[in-house]
Amino acid sequence: AQSVSQHNHHVILSEAASLELGCNYSYGGTVNLFWYVQYPGQHLQLLLKYFSGDPLVKGIKGFEAEFIKSKFSFNLRKPSVQWSDTAEYFCAVNARGNKLVFGAGTILRVKS
Amino acid sequence: SQTIHQWPATLVQPVGSPLSLECTVEGTSNPNLYWYRQAAGRGLQLLFYSVGIGQISSEVPQNLSASRPQDRQFILSSKKLLLSDSGFYLCAWSVLRDRGEAFFGQGTRLTVV
Numbered sequence: 001a002q003s004v005s006q007h008n009h010h011v012i013l014s015e016a017a018s019l020e021l022g023c024n025y026s027y028g029g030t031v032n033l034f035w036y037v038q039y040p041g042q043h044l045q046l047l048l049k050y051f052s053g054d055p056l057v058k059g060i061k062g063f064e065a066e067f068i069k070s071k072f073s074f075n076l077r078k079p080s081v082q083w084s085d086t087a088e089y090f091c092a093v094n095a096r097g098n099k100l101v102f103g104a105g106t107i108l109r110v111k112s
Numbered sequence: 113s114q115t116i117h118q119w120p121a122t123l124v125q126p127v128g129s130p131l132s133l134e135c136t137v138e139g140t141s142n143p144n145l146y147w148y149r150q151a152a153g154r155g156l157q158l159l160f161y162s163v164g165i166g167q168i169s170s171e172v173p174q175n176l177s178a179s180r181p182q183d184r185q186f187i188l189s190s191k192k193l194l195l196s197d198s199g200f201y202l203c204a205w206s207v208l209r210d211r212g213e214a215f216f217g218q219g220t221r222l223t224v225v
Binding site for chain 1: 146211
C-alpha cells in the first residue's frame with residue numbers, strides 16, 4: 001500500500017533562511033508526486049508536481065522539488081523563505097492514477 | 113471550467129444523529145472522487161475514493177460510509193455519529209489525464225456534541 005512520510009512536523013525559520021522539507025514514499029511502481037500548500041484560512045492549493053522527465057521541478061513562488069527515485073524521495077526546497085511562506089505543506093503521491101495519498105504535513109513558520 | 117461544491121461549510125450535530133455531506137463536481141466527466149479528513153498533526157487522511165458510479169473504496173474502517181449515486185456526486189454518510197467523528201472533511205476530484213492532481217472543495221467543519 002502507498003504511504004507518505006514527512007520528516008518534520010514543525011519547522012521554524014527566519015526570513016531569508018533556506019528551506020528543505022523531506023518527503024519519502026513507499027510504492028515500487030510509477031508514481032506521480034505533488035506538493036500542496038495550505039496558507040492560514042485558505043484552501044489547499046498545488047505548489048508543484050512531478051510526472052516524468054527532469055527530476056528537478058519548479059513550482060510557484062520560487063519553490064522547487066527534486067525527485068530521487070533510488071531514495072523514494074521528493075524533497076521540497078526554497079533558497080530564501082519569506083514571512084508569507086508561513087503555511088502547512090503536504091507531500092502527496094498518486095500511483096496508477098487513482099488514489100492520492102498525503103503525508104501528515106509540515107507546519108512552517110517564518111519569523112520576520 | 114471545473115468547479116467543486118461541498119456543503120455545508122459547518123455543521124454541529126448531536127451524538128447518535130445521522131450525517132450526510134454532499135459534494136458535486138461541475139465541468140468534467142468521470143472524475144475520481146475522494147473524501148479526506150484533515151486533523152492537526154495527521155495531515156489528510158484518505159477515507160474513501162471512487163473511480164466510477166457505485167464504485168467505492170474504503171481506506172479506513174470507521175463509522176462512516178460513502179456513496180456515488182451519480183457520476184459527479186459523492187456523498188459521505190453516517191447512521192449514528194460518534195464524538196470521534198468530529199473533524200474537517202474535504203472532498204476532492206481528479207482525472208486520469210491530469211495524472212492524479214487533485215482539486216479540493218472548501219471543506220466541512222463537523223462538530224459532534
